[in-house]
Amino acid sequence: MNPAYTLAMLDRADLRPYLNDEQFEFRRSVQRVLAKHASPEYIGMCDEEKRFPKELIDVGVEQGWFALTLPEAYGGIGDYMDMTAFLEVAAYYSVALSRFWNANINMVGGAVSRFASEEIKKEVLPALAEGRGWLAFALSENGSGSDAASLTTRGVADGDDFIIDGTKMWITGAMQAKYILTAVRTDREATKHNGISLFLVPTDAPGLEIRPIDLLGGSAIRTCEVNYVGVRVPRRLMVGELHMGWKRLTAVLAKERVALSAMCAGAAQAAVDLARWYALDRKQFGQPVFDFQAVSHMLVDMQTQVDAARMMSYRAAKLLVDGQPCDAESSQAKYFASDVYVKVATDGLQIMGANGYAMEYPMQRHYRESKLFQIFGGTNQIQRNIIARSLKA
Secondary structure, three states, X not given: OOOOOOHHHHOOXXXXXXXXXXXXXXXXXXXXXXXXXXXXXHHHHHHHOOOOOHHHHHHHHHHOHHHEOOOHHHOOEOOHHHHHHHHHHHHHHOHHHHHHHHHHHHHHHHHHHHHOXXXXXXXXXXXXXXXXXXXXXXXXXXXXXXXXXXOOOEEEEEOOEEEEEEEEEEEXXXXXXXXXXXXXXXXXXXXXXXXXXXXXXXXXXXXXXXEEEOOOOOOOOOEEEEEEEEEEEEHHHEEOOOOEHHHHHHHHHHHHHHHHHHHHHHHHHHHHHHHHHHHHHOEEOOEEHHHOHHHHHHHHHHHHHHHHHHHHHHHHHHHHXXXXXXXXXXXXXXXXHHHHHHHHHHHHHHHHOHHHHOOOOXXXXXXXXXXXXXXXXXXXXXHHHHHHHHHHO
């Protein structure tokens, strides 16, 4: 069972300061397509079988969703407000779709759009928009999670190439990627935030090995360990300047946090709607369980928290669109929305009781997938550190 967004939810009056009529219609079009192609049965099957949702991704390509926010010169359309409107509705139906979009378009597509050479842009971006060349992003390592700048994967110059050695962890979508944007240390003598460079590593390069990692949730888009053993990469595939990779990465992180907050708001709304539907349908002691105050008040709190998360997401997106600094606001939106998603998934499961725990219903998937958002994209503790620094300014 997957309650579809109602028209009132899609046309929320409180989003009028952020979205124009065309963007509201875009939200409706995304909902219509996903209501047809992202059935609960299909989404559940992909999750349980750890199966890449190729059919759904292909639909997204056909709809032009993977061109969102890319430069128009390379086939791109829309801005970050379109992105936010899309991701909220997309995650309502499929967290896997929204995560795959984020890894490809936000993280790697965004970095390539801003910092890569014209040669790389012409090769990579049109293919990305058309679904002909997927991308993945490799930053984290076992010894450098929240302290990502302490990475140890090395890139050593060798003529017109660099030789890369090391291991990256928790890489989303690596199994589908044609290139993996990889952060490597190219100056071992520099301080940890310096001496890092970014390379687009072809996944068919000799010495590259990709192994999926079994996780508690989010298995439709596999998260992988990627090993680099003497992988030779041409210097021309460097994105940005030599040794300046960390500075370039930080420029795209606020955009990712906005995206993650929108995804959490949409997925959390799906969890609330599922719990509300169940509470209205399930009868105990001769009445719907919704009529018990303890349940209805839980649902009120859940909806209020999701509404607040949505507003924080759109506020941060508006700052992003306007070119305003939004490090603190995007971190607020990310940590608050992901905490809300965990909270409503937990409370929704409680409302549904044993049925919420059963694989038959999507609530168990929300319960498993929600936790991921408190960890990746910068843990919520790191987001609080970013906000704390802004309070000292």
